[in-house]
Amino acid sequence: METKPDTEPQPSLACGLFSFGVLSPDGAFGQSPSLRSSPIPRPLQRIPFLLLAAWLTLAPEVALAESAPAGRSSLLDWILPQQFNTRVVLLGTLLLGMSAGVVGVFMLLRRRSLVGDVVGHSALPGIALAFLVLEIRSPGTGRSFPALLTGAFLSGMIGVGCVTFIRRWTRIKEDAALAIVLSLFFGIGIALFTVIQNLPRGNAAGLGQFIFGTAAALVPADVLLIAIAAALSLALCGLMFKEFALLCFDEDFARSQGWPTVALDLLLMALVAAVTVIGLQSVGLLLVVARLIVPAVSARFWTNRVSRLILIAGIIGGVSSVFGVILSGAIPRLAAGPCIVLTGSAVFLASLLFGPQGGVVERWWRDRQLRLRTARHDLLRAIYEIVEARAESLGRIVEDSGSISNRPTPAALAALHLAEVSVSEADLNAARTWPASGVRKVLDRAQRERIVVRDAAGWRLTTEGAAEATRVVRNHRLWEQYLVAHADIAPSHVDRDADLIEHVLEPDVIAELERLLAQRPDDHDVPPSLHALPGS
């Protein structure tokens, strides 16, 4: 994935997090100068986050004042959480979603998006084993949340280690290695689960939630653990931002600069495992990978810079998680895990369609703009060349002594002939091929843009149209000359090549061409065509 520096205005959403005070602008998340010079006034940037903060802190106080009985069936209850419990769950979910989104960015950049899936699946035997060990030591204590998470973390790491081992020591490819480890660990986990269910005192109830996930079943102590772990991994990502980014983009360079790449890789994997494991209970291990991938992939459509990618992914992760939980709480019979994932998918779909960096709509719009500009340029050049050919055949452009400087200036051509001669549709159709919708559509659009006007004999250029036509033809012929002079291409072959490139020639390229072809920049003369014109 190429990530090039860009200088476009900063998305306002990303600025907000700084003003919220969560992150220092000069701190860990990689500050760029344009952050300060955002077009949106600073006080306005704060609004979303102030609202979020207000919602998380004030709503329960209001509820307490009213001393309303807590129920979770009404949507309002979830939007304005009244119970301490609900508020804690939402805060934990928010932090979790954010840290998963942030860590996911690094996984996406390392092209290891599905490692989270392996961690999720291979956490299962760890959970079961931790439960069994605790039960064997002293019955009844199996459901210790920290112990289960530790087991899950360790076996998730072992799973990732196995993938690395298989890739290193056999010729099995990465995809198969992932699938093998995933299914092997999951199989062992399922077998252990059935064993647990057969235990006489086996209070396995609650273990199943790791597979499918139930956010609402969390107790405040669990959420506190989750929140602390999520905040820690978030902070770690911030502190190690530079190192991780370097690891993602140029591992060899990092190694040659003396960075401990293996240790960094391991740390990153541990972060993935930690985020995955603490996310298990809310979405379940089958879907936990979505929380890692989806925010990162979605954020990719909004920016090309890593620092912003991380911010946006974190925000998407956090907000979509919270929204998913609210949705599942408000509507009965909607499981939380799938809800969180589907909210993320909706964000992804929106990003895919409307993201400004390679989103479908944006690309369609750019393609359309290019198509229209191409058609416009083609039309202008076609009219110019038809007029030029006619003028030559009438002898009205006099080339005495054959020197270019004695030819009439383009301004004169424009004033005298270009804007006066009418061209018929038949002439235009004979001159070149047009888009499938026909030359008429191009002409209509050009008329709306006031570069051509219709008269009795057909179509003729306006003054502005004539000026632009002169420029377009000049660019085209400069490129033709360049190809002939510097690329050794026969004059009869340059027309098509120039036709392809003339629409995207930037002013600085034109200046360079002028320099190369020893044209004076102020000489706006149109060079003669190097080949026979279609109309002549």
Add this chain to the structure above:
Amino acid sequence: MSEFVVRISSWELLDTWIAVTGALAAMACAVPGVFLVLRRQSLIGDALSHTVLLGIVGAYLATGWLQRLGWIGAAHGTPHAAMFVGAIVVGILSSVLTEAVQNAGRVESSAALGVVFTTLFALGLLLIRAVADSVHIDPDCVLYGMIEAVSLGEEGIPRATLVNGGMLAVNLLLTAAFFKELRVTTFDPSLANTLGINARLVNYLLMAVTAATLTAAFESVGSILVIAMLIVPAATATLLSESLAGVLIIALILAASGAVLGHALAITLPAIIFGPLGFPDVQDASTAGMMAFASGMLFVAAMIFAPRRGIVSQAWQQARLGLRIVREDVLGLLYRLDERHPGSGCPRVDLLKMLATGGPIFTRVALAMLRSRGDIKAGVEGLRLTEQGRSSARDLVRAHRLWESYLARHFPLAGDHLHQPAERVEHYLDSSLQQEIADELQQPPIDPHGSSIPEAAASTSSTAAQATPDRKERGST
């Protein structure tokens, strides 16, 4: 062990049917699995194993709806046929969606896959929970399978066995019919295009077959554990064979044995492990889980012990090569010492110090081997070459000095840079190559350092014996 025998002796007719069903399901999965592994699409198999859930639930909902509308009758087999159709549709849909996300958004393929399959799976889970009352699908059953619940049908054969057996037959027939197309599109998609084979179509066919197979198997082993049957035997087989047909056959065998082994472990292992820990009630574990475990263990075994690609075999080849190099270095060293001080031996301690290659253990083993072969002998003054050892050593030193001469002739290398590369290459120059170099350099009498290049040994037994393994080891490294 005796515990195992006791447990396994309680094997009943039902156990046989469970094992047979599992084996058939695993074999049916292994056929598309081989192609998925070879096409590096294993993760699509993983994704499909999740997303077929949506197809199954969707099909149940759709048939129920159509029946209520009265468009289709409540025929006996309808839900199952619909299930297959739903799974195939979703299978192809996942593939199409992944491609679309990949192309439309320029998202990396595994990330696109991750986004699509989690979305479809989440949708399936949501549906299954939301309509749990109207359709009788237990998500646990869909995910982990209930192979233990195979019930004998009226004909005495469980329905799941028939379904999986039928699927296996279909898969084998399809593979036989499209073997050429599958092989070409798997190994060389661009050649397939020039041959006029539609690689996309073959891909969709593979996706459809995979989805249908997963659906057939999900009842018995669960949709998630199916991934173990899909990928693991196939990946194991690629470690054991080099030909497509060989991989297919080995994968089928591995799949069947993994399933049988898995069930045997499921009814024995838990009791053996957990009995002594104070849990006499633990009798068995999920057969599907243990089948995945058994397949995994077969993979681990192949990874370690595979004849050519296994870790042990590779380590053994490395060790043999390393030993040979140390042996030859010892011979070369003794030869050069003898050149300088004829007739004097070299004390073992000095030799170990001078030797650049090999760790202490390797060197000791190499010395022991040399002595037992009669190449060196220990005298009063230390180690010295025997006549037989001298002729091998002469061969090696000749290779070394010839290579130095060759480098000096053809590459602008400084005199002190010739020794290092020659030290490496000397072990790989067999007599015919030496002959070629010597001919090209017109039989040089001395090397660039002024030492004389020994004459080629007149095809003594030791050189001839050495030349052959030389070639073999060079080919394998």
